[in-house]
Amino acid sequence: MEKLFVLDTNVLLHDPMALNAFHEHRVIIPMTVLEELDAIKDRRDKDVSREARIAIQAIDKILFNASPSAIQAGVEIPSSRPDGRNGTLAIFADQLISHDSDAPYLDGSVHQTNDNRIINVAMHLQATRPDDYVCLVTKDINMRLKAKGSGLTNVEDYRRDRVLEDIEYMAKGYEHIEGDFWQRIESVETSRDGALTLHQIDRAHVPHAHVNQFLLDDKDFVGHVRSVSENIIELVDLSRDQLMHQRIWGLKPRNMEQAMAFYLIQQQNIDMTVLTGPAGSGKTLIALAYGLHAILEERRYDKLIVARSTPPIAEDIGFLPGTEEEKMAPWLAAFDDNLEVLHGNDESPFSSIEYVKDKANIQFKSLNFMRGRSFNNAYIVIDEAQGLTQFQLKSIITRVGGNSKIIVLGNLAQIDNKYISPLTSGLTYLVEKSKHFAHAGIMHVNGIERSRLAAFAEENL
The missing domain is CATH 3.40.50.1010 (5'-nuclease)
Structure with missing residues (x-):
C-alpha cells in the first residue's frame, strides 16, 4: 500500500x-x-x-x-x-x-x-x-x-510543527516541588563560587530538569539550575527574600514568577529570554524596565528595538503617513503605556518619557521589514510572538548580531491567526526547542497584576 x-x-x-x-x-x-x-x-x-x-x-x-x-x-x-x-x-x-x-x-x-x-x-x-x-x-x-x-x-492537520501533544506540558521555566525539597535528597555536594552557593545533586531526583530552570518547594528553597550533565545537576541557591527585593529601573516584583523573571533576564550569559503568560502578568513591563536599565545605567547596549508583527489589515505600513516609528505607533501603544507606568510618578512624566526614548535610542520596528537586517549591540523585544510561525520566529532570531539580547513575549491565549493554535504556535516551538540551550531562559509569568477586574476577565470571561 x-x-x-x-x-x-x-x-x-x-x-x-x-x-x-x-x-x-x-x-x-x-x-x-x-x-x-x-x-x-x-x-x-x-x-x-x-x-x-x-x-x-x-x-x-x-x-x-x-x-x-x-x-x-x-x-x-x-x-x-x-x-x-x-x-x-x-x-x-x-x-x-x-x-x-x-x-x-x-x-x-x-x-x-x-x-x-x-x-x-x-x-x-x-x-x-x-x-x-x-x-x-x-x-x-x-x-x-x-x-x-x-x-x-x-x-x-499538518503535525510536523507540533512539539507537544498537550499545551499543559509546555515548559514553564520552573518546577514546584511539594514539601521540603531537601528531604528527598540523599546526598549533596556544596561549594562556593564567589558570592554564590552551589549544590550538586543526583539528576535522578529531578530527571526532567533543564538548564536555567528554577526549582522551588513549599519551604524557603529556590534553586536555579546552572548546568545539567548526564548524572549531575548544579544548582545556585537563591534566597526568596533577595529575589522579592530585586529592583530594576524602580520596578519590583509582586509575585515569585515575576521575581524569577527578574533574575533570569539579568543573567549576562543568557542571550534570549522567553516570557509567556496571560495579559497583565507584567511581561512587557519587566522586559522594558531591564532594557532601560541595561542601556542607560549599565551601558551594555546601544539601542532598544521594539518589534511586533502588524495585523493583516495593515499589510503594508508604507501607505501610512510619517516615519516608521510613527507608522508603528498604533500597534506599539502598549510600550508607551508601560513607559508611563515606569515614569508616572516623575515630576514631569511626559518629559521623562521623551527623554528616555531619546537617550535609550528606542526604535519601533515592524517584523515585516526586519528581513535581511542584522542587529548588533542591541536589546531587542519581540512582542505578540504567539501569532508567529516557527519559520517566522527563526528568521527573526537569526537577525540577532553580536553583543545583543532578545526578549520574546507572548500569550498563547490571544492567538489571532486562523492557522495557528497554541500547539502549533512558533512561540511554543521556540520554548520547547530552546529550553535545553545554555544561553536561553524561559519563564511563564502567571499572576495577573493589572487589577482585580483584569484578573476576573482573564479567568472567567
Missing part, C-alpha cells in the same frame, strides 16, 4: 519546507495550490508572500530537470534518510477532473472556493486508488470538515 498525501496551500505557507516532512511517501500538489502560491507571492503582506516564494523555489528545486510526464508520475525528493528510501513529489492537474468521474464531486467553478478543487483531487485519488492510503493535509479546520463530510476517509 502506497501512502499519498495531498497538500493544501496553507501547509506550504505555514512551513515552506514541508515537502521534506513526509519521509518515503508520495506528496501530491494540486495545480490549484500552485495557482494560489502564484497569486500570494506578489501580495503586500511581506511574511506570507516571502513564504510563498520559498515554497515555490523548494518545489522547483525538486522538479526543474524533470519531464512533464515525470512530474505527473512523481519525482524523487532528495533527502538524507539512512535507509535510502526517499519520497516523491507529483503535480496533479486537477482542472482535468470532471463531475462524470466515479468520485463524489464538489463544485469547482470560479464561483466556489479553491478548497473544493483541492478536495476533489483527494476524492478522485481515493476513488481511483482504493488500495492506497490517500490523505488530505490541511490546516484549515472548515476544509477538513468539508472533506470528511464529502466522504474523504483520511484528513489530517
Whole structure:
C-alpha cells in the first residue's frame, strides 16, 4: 500500500519546507495550490508572500530537470534518510477532473472556493486508488470538515510543527516541588563560587530538569539550575527574600514568577529570554524596565528595538503617513503605556518619557521589514510572538548580531491567526526547542497584576 498525501496551500505557507516532512511517501500538489502560491507571492503582506516564494523555489528545486510526464508520475525528493528510501513529489492537474468521474464531486467553478478543487483531487485519488492510503493535509479546520463530510476517509492537520501533544506540558521555566525539597535528597555536594552557593545533586531526583530552570518547594528553597550533565545537576541557591527585593529601573516584583523573571533576564550569559503568560502578568513591563536599565545605567547596549508583527489589515505600513516609528505607533501603544507606568510618578512624566526614548535610542520596528537586517549591540523585544510561525520566529532570531539580547513575549491565549493554535504556535516551538540551550531562559509569568477586574476577565470571561 502506497501512502499519498495531498497538500493544501496553507501547509506550504505555514512551513515552506514541508515537502521534506513526509519521509518515503508520495506528496501530491494540486495545480490549484500552485495557482494560489502564484497569486500570494506578489501580495503586500511581506511574511506570507516571502513564504510563498520559498515554497515555490523548494518545489522547483525538486522538479526543474524533470519531464512533464515525470512530474505527473512523481519525482524523487532528495533527502538524507539512512535507509535510502526517499519520497516523491507529483503535480496533479486537477482542472482535468470532471463531475462524470466515479468520485463524489464538489463544485469547482470560479464561483466556489479553491478548497473544493483541492478536495476533489483527494476524492478522485481515493476513488481511483482504493488500495492506497490517500490523505488530505490541511490546516484549515472548515476544509477538513468539508472533506470528511464529502466522504474523504483520511484528513489530517499538518503535525510536523507540533512539539507537544498537550499545551499543559509546555515548559514553564520552573518546577514546584511539594514539601521540603531537601528531604528527598540523599546526598549533596556544596561549594562556593564567589558570592554564590552551589549544590550538586543526583539528576535522578529531578530527571526532567533543564538548564536555567528554577526549582522551588513549599519551604524557603529556590534553586536555579546552572548546568545539567548526564548524572549531575548544579544548582545556585537563591534566597526568596533577595529575589522579592530585586529592583530594576524602580520596578519590583509582586509575585515569585515575576521575581524569577527578574533574575533570569539579568543573567549576562543568557542571550534570549522567553516570557509567556496571560495579559497583565507584567511581561512587557519587566522586559522594558531591564532594557532601560541595561542601556542607560549599565551601558551594555546601544539601542532598544521594539518589534511586533502588524495585523493583516495593515499589510503594508508604507501607505501610512510619517516615519516608521510613527507608522508603528498604533500597534506599539502598549510600550508607551508601560513607559508611563515606569515614569508616572516623575515630576514631569511626559518629559521623562521623551527623554528616555531619546537617550535609550528606542526604535519601533515592524517584523515585516526586519528581513535581511542584522542587529548588533542591541536589546531587542519581540512582542505578540504567539501569532508567529516557527519559520517566522527563526528568521527573526537569526537577525540577532553580536553583543545583543532578545526578549520574546507572548500569550498563547490571544492567538489571532486562523492557522495557528497554541500547539502549533512558533512561540511554543521556540520554548520547547530552546529550553535545553545554555544561553536561553524561559519563564511563564502567571499572576495577573493589572487589577482585580483584569484578573476576573482573564479567568472567567
